[in-house]
Amino acid sequence: MRRTITSALLLAAFAMTACVGGSNDTSKEDKERLKSFVLDKAPENMPVKLNINFDDKLTLLGYRIEPTGTVKPGQKVKVIMYWHSDSKLDDGWNLFTHVLDGSGERILNIDNVGPIREWRGSHQALNPSNWEPGKVYVDEQEFVVPNNVKTSKIQLVTGVWKGNDRLKIKAGPRDSENRGIVANIPTGVSAAKQPAANTRVPTLRVDKLEKGTKIKIDGKLDEEAWRAAPMAGPFVDVKTGRPNTSFPVNGSVKVLWDDDGIYLGFDVKDQDVIGGFKKKDKDPHLWTKDTVEVMVDPDGDGDNKDYYEIQINPQNLVFDSQFDAYNSPKKEPDGPFGHQEWSAKLKSAVTVDGTLDKPEDKDKGYVVEAMIPWKSFDKAKQAPPKIGDTWRMNFYAMQNNGGVAWSPILGQGNFHKATRFGKVLWAEKGYVPPTAAPTLAPAPVAPGVRGIVAPPGFRAIPNLTLPKGGPQPPKK
Known part of the structure; x- marks a missing residue:
């Protein structure tokens, strides 16, 4: 047989x-x-x-x-x-x-x-x-x-x-x-008015770490990979998208990734670094004092379905939760907020440039270094992502339930608004995004028909949409 x-x-x-x-x-x-x-x-x-x-x-x-x-x-x-x-x-x-x-x-x-x-x-x-x-x-x-x-x-x-x-x-x-x-x-077409630069959703390309590259999570960000890492920031006013001129903290974050997870390196400028929680607290409400925050919508569509919230404060305490929909579930005023039983299983370290919880002196800020394993994102359709995938993410430096952001919210909701999250492209060295590369099948394909080569004299038809499950384009 x-x-x-x-x-x-x-x-x-x-x-x-x-x-x-x-x-x-x-x-x-x-x-x-x-x-x-x-x-x-x-x-x-x-x-x-x-x-x-x-x-x-x-x-x-x-x-x-x-x-x-x-x-x-x-x-x-x-x-x-x-x-x-x-x-x-x-x-x-x-x-x-x-x-x-x-x-x-x-x-x-x-x-x-x-x-x-x-x-x-x-x-x-x-x-x-x-x-x-x-x-x-x-x-x-x-x-x-x-x-x-x-x-x-x-x-x-x-x-x-x-x-x-x-x-x-x-x-x-x-x-x-x-x-x-x-x-x-x-074309003779009147150009549509483009949104102001300060209101656009930002994008960040993050190339995969070379094999063998090691990152030690110690809060120092002193590896060569961090020096060359792409940066989201400086953060901006969440309401206007313009540079922050009044909020007492500011910051930025660098992003790396490999087969194991996402690496984040926050650099926060803060003249009065506050912790204020007991170290034994489980999922403390870090947003009420000083903290950094990460929002993650893994599927890249910004639909606020199955997204994640992670906060790490200057004491290296963590709040992490998973939400089914925009701000849901939650129970006011004291929570739970989302599914707080979810754990990011992250590894993090914090260094403070100054003295924690001493308002009488002047601090410079703090650094948060973290690694979040891909396997923690259990509701993601693809984790780790494939080369070329885009996730929606936002990053914040917070104090007293306010903050500055990588991507401004512009009054369209609170910090959970996924349509305002930035776009992170997971790439690798030499990768050419589809928007800048030939990605349709080399042989023109008739609508709804697999693998049929166009006859001589074929002319391009604008706005041809291939059905789902149709021919998959080669990388070019």
């Missing part, structure tokens, strides 16, 4: 290979069909010159675009790019093109739109790996400006990808993600 199954699997694998093609080379049919897209030199009347150098392998010489000037939502754009092959590339390199709105958000992926880009199983019909050095390749693409564009311009960017890598751009117009900037196209 096992032998029969194995044979069947081998036959199936062979059939699949036959369907998609087992070679990365351009087929004879495509070579013949695409002869007119290969030139000995660029046309002399090329309207716009770019000369974008892709790692001395390729040069995007320039382009022609139709129509010129303003292109309104719903109108079609045709762009013809001219690529020069400078030296031979190894197998597996393909072209990508994104259309971005004025905020930098990708609104279209047209990676495989155009004659030389038609998908052939594992590569484009005439991909850069099959280009002949010295030749110029004509790259025609068409797309329709989405009807729901809200910005006064859109931007066309392009590049060359293989797996998780992109060819590095050495010269020419480009962004920080190794995407060449081809064109900025006015």
